[in-house]
Amino acid sequence: MTRTIQNVTILGSTGSIGASTLDVLARHPDRYRVFALSGYRQLERLAQQCRRFRPALAAVPDEDSARRLGGLLDGCPVRILAGESALAEISAHDETDVVMAAIVGAAGLPAGIAAARAGKRILLANKESLVMAGKVFLDACRQGGASVLPIDSEHNAVFQCLPNGRNGAGVRRILLTASGGPFREMPLERMADVTAAQACEHPNWKMGRKISVDSATMMNKGLELIEAHYLFDMPDAGLDVVVHPQSIVHSMVEYTDGSTLAQLGNPDMRTPIAHALAYPERIESGVDMLRLAEIGRLDFEAPDLGRFACLRLAREALRAEGAAPAVLNAANEVAVESFLAGRIGFLDIARLNERVLGRLGGEAAGSCLDSVLDIDRRARAEARAFVEGACP
Ligand code: NAD
Numbered sequence: 001m002t003r004t005i006q007n008v009t010i011l012g013s014t015g016s017i018g019a020s021t022l023d024v025l026a027r028h029p030d031r032y033r034v035f036a037l038s039g040y041r042q043l044e045r046l047a048q049q050c051r052r053f054r055p056a057l058a059a060v061p062d063e064d065s066a067r068r069l070g071g072l073l074d075g076c077p078v079r080i081l082a083g084e085s086a087l088a089e090i091s092a093h094d095e096t097d098v099v100m101a102a103i104v105g106a107a108g109l110p111a112g113i114a115a116a117r118a119g120k121r122i123l124l125a126n127k128e129s130l131v132m133a134g135k136v137f138l139d140a141c142r143q144g145g146a147s148v149l150p151i152d153s154e155h156n157a158v159f160q161c162l163p164n165g166r167n168g169a170g171v172r173r174i175l176l177t178a179s180g181g182p183f184r185e186m187p188l189e190r191m192a193d194v195t196a197a198q199a200c201e202h203p204n205w206k207m208g209r210k211i212s213v214d215s216a217t218m219m220n221k222g223l224e225l226i227e228a229h230y231l232f233d234m235p236d237a238g239l240d241v242v243v244h245p246q247s248i249v250h251s252m253v254e255y256t257d258g259s260t261l262a263q264l265g266n267p268d269m270r271t272p273i274a275h276a277l278a279y280p281e282r283i284e285s286g287v288d289m290l291r292l293a294e295i296g297r298l299d300f301e302a303p304d305l306g307r308f309a310c311l312r313l314a315r316e317a318l319r320a321e322g323a324a325p326a327v328l329n330a331a332n333e334v335a336v337e338s339f340l341a342g343r344i345g346f347l348d349i350a351r352l353n354e355r356v357l358g359r360l361g362g363e364a365a366g367s368c369l370d371s372v373l374d375i376d377r378r379a380r381a382e383a384r385a386f387v388e389g390a391c392p
């Protein structure tokens with residue numbers, strides 16, 4: 001059988017997921033070509049990637065970055081696109097087959113929607129876009145004929161445990177596993193003083209700073225509950241979280257006959273990336289096979305909602321529906337940014353999120369990209385006001 005080579009666009013190629021994606025693609029030049037890359041601030045890194053993978057296109061945020069990138073390319077023939085429309089352009093490009101959506105935060109939404117409308121195969125790492133605009137995003141996928149394959153390790157695991165990746169007859173519950181992050185056993189009073197460096201030191205995964213802080217507050221698991229609700233069309237009552245400190249079982253699906261199916265593997269994002277790239281086939285990812293006898297034991301426990309208020313808030317937002325998930329996501333992005341900048345404390349993240357959710361969470365959900373972005377803007381303004389008040 002002859003197979004045509006797939007052109008892959010990576011939104012956020014300079015990040016942690018972007019780098020893991022390039023690592024998998026480099027193992028399969030017979031199947032994939034790196035067609036377009038995007039970076040934001042790390043232009044040196046983007047230039048290195050361009051020199052090595054020779055994409056046709058590279059997207060950067062503005063003209064100044066375009067000039068700087070051009071100067072770093074050593075004559076490598078890459079067409080550089082700059083500005084807000086550049087990301088949408090490389091996503092929806094006629095020659096793009098697959099889009100890896102790996103920008104962090106709400107900034108990834110417009111390009112994700114562009115890929116959806118253009119009917120691409122979307123590998124979705126950017127959970128925030130689904131949390132803030134789940135229905136708008138999935139409607140755009142349906143209308144454009146796009147398919148979505150989850151990259152988040154938990155959702156990729158659930159996908160693998162469901163028949164054809166879909167929730168159907170006999171499925172009783174989806175169980176997302178959570179490592180519990182670096183502060184799993186820390187008493188609440190000590191959490192007030194943790195630093196950004198401590199919060200970013202995840203015990204099992206090496207990730208970008210925003211998702212690392214989200215893992216430390218367990219907001220990440222909260223966002224993932226909302227993500228699972230949309231991806232698998234599962235109501236709140238059918239979603240649960242179990243803490244599993246070793247991060248070997250990536251998630252589970254429970255069936256009415258008493259079966260629970262799980263997907264296991266070493267904690268390395270190249271597994272879900274390779275799975276989603278090749279689905280329904282399987283390709284080598286570079287990840288070591290599991291050695292269960294060496295691991296010895298796998299532990300599970302219930303999450304502590306008293307210490308991890310962000311997980312409770314996400315559950316509330318999921319139940320409230322409407323604009324609540326989008327409001328929570330926006331508030332949390334401002335809170336995490338402010339924590340990383342040393343402007344608020346670790347426990348202020350949950351306080352800020354709760355306040356903004358209380359103020360704006362009752363509004364109706366945005367029905368199109370513009371109205372979603374409007375809610376996002378207003379929630380950010382409210383969150384910034386909290387930060388100003390918290391540190392005059
Ligand atoms: P990262 O911080 O390492 O990389 C983020 C990427 O987004 C970079 O390429 C950066 O240039 C780009 N970016 C940031 N702000 C931007 C903006 N305003 N406009 C355009 N581009 C911008 O993050 P990451 O850990 O790779 O995570 C990326 C996404 O994948 C997140 O949504 C995260 O939740 C999700 N995810 C990551 C992991 C992981 O293991 N890292 C696991 C599951 C899900």
Ligand code: MG
Pocket residue numbers: 152153154224
């Ligand atoms: Mg995850």
